[in-house]
Amino acid sequence: MVQTKTDLMSTIVSLCKRRGFVFQASEIYGGVGNTYDYGPLGVELKRRVKDAWWSRIVTARNDVVGLDSAIIQNPRVWEVSGHVGGFSDPMVDCKKCKGRFRADKLEDARCPEKPSKVPGQCAGELTEPRSFNLMFKTHVGPVEGTGAVAYLRPETAQGIFLNFKNVLESARIKPPFGIAQIGKSFRNEITPGNFVFRTREFEQAEMEFFVPPAENDQWFEYWRKERFEWYVDLGIRRENLRLRDHDSDELAHYSTACSDVEYEYPFGWGELEGIACRTDFDLKRHSEGSGTDLVYFDPQTKEKYTPYVIEPAGGIDRMALTFLIDAYEEEELEKDTRAVLRFHPEIAPTTVAVFPLVKKEGMPEKAHEIEAMLRRSRYSTFYDEKAAIGRRYRRQDEVGTPFCVTIDGDTLEKDVVTVRDRDSMEQVNVAVPELLAWLDEAIRNWKRVR
């Protein structure tokens, strides 16, 4: 079935609500602007995206370690990092409807009174752009005063720079090495939107890779390619991705070069992840700001230098949205159409669904036994005995479960189950004692079919 791009986005949004991936936050109170909660399947999807990121960036390597730093840091951190003074977007107001919009993203915004028009092309007149700081301010302790002002972090990266020395000394590593972190960040975005693509509260996965300055360019090249290929390895179609180098006027205040991994969303090409050269900007600023020496001394070469930093920084919510959009397909079959999420099995919220063919003759008991066996291994499972088997397959296709295991008469007699593959819809018989090994192999050999 041919879907327009707008249809695709609204199909994803409604599937997310209906099947329990994403709900509007505070829904029973009328919601709160562009803020979302993740339901049972959404939280599994996000957890798997985070596990896949951590496993590739930290666990599989011997040159990257992890960190979990605080959201609220000393407010001086954000003055010194440049965020209090410079982390701003240009904002315009509509004199007619009083709507507020990002001046550099007007084409993505809609007039609240005439949603078919972008702001400024409706009857409203826009003000001159002015700078709007994106930091969320709060107060620490019971007294609200300037002395108690604090900020919610707008990026996880600064917590890494603050712990550079602690990690260097405790983990006994030396440049080139990285510190990785996954956690919530907060930005008072002027115009959040496109579902979970841009929200005010979101999760980031960032890694600061500290290198000798002379190795900056080679590591920048390495991380650009490595991050791009991670998405392809997890099933995103290569043709829907591109690496785009920033023009100099797009660069953040701390960076000298940046490439974005972009995805072609239903609303156009957009940033999925940025890989930036942050040079020695942050470590030098925090050395000056705190009075703590953040220079690295190499005991072998006797060299002393402030490392340069290559930073791959992505958003977990944006990654989850991208995996959902890219996986979604409506496939024409002989008699009907099926909706299927072709997730990589490592990303799929449920790995195996287990069904008794009928709700009698001991099949539910056997199905529960097999489900428990799979659950005790590393698989997430779902048991379903309601409705006809065909309908049960379709329900699992729609949430991207790669394998369905059916327990029938042969299981009771010969200890054999039927495994149905989500992508090819083919069914094979597998002996129960071999089921775990069979699934392991199928997951290892999984390839995107379309």
Ligand code: GAP
């Ligand atoms: N430390 C660098 C940094 O924060 P960024 O490009 O501003 O760089 C990195 O953010 C990633 O975080 C983005 O590529 C995007 O995936 C995600 N992100 C940023 N702002 C976001 C928002 N408002 N909502 C959801 N994700 C966001």
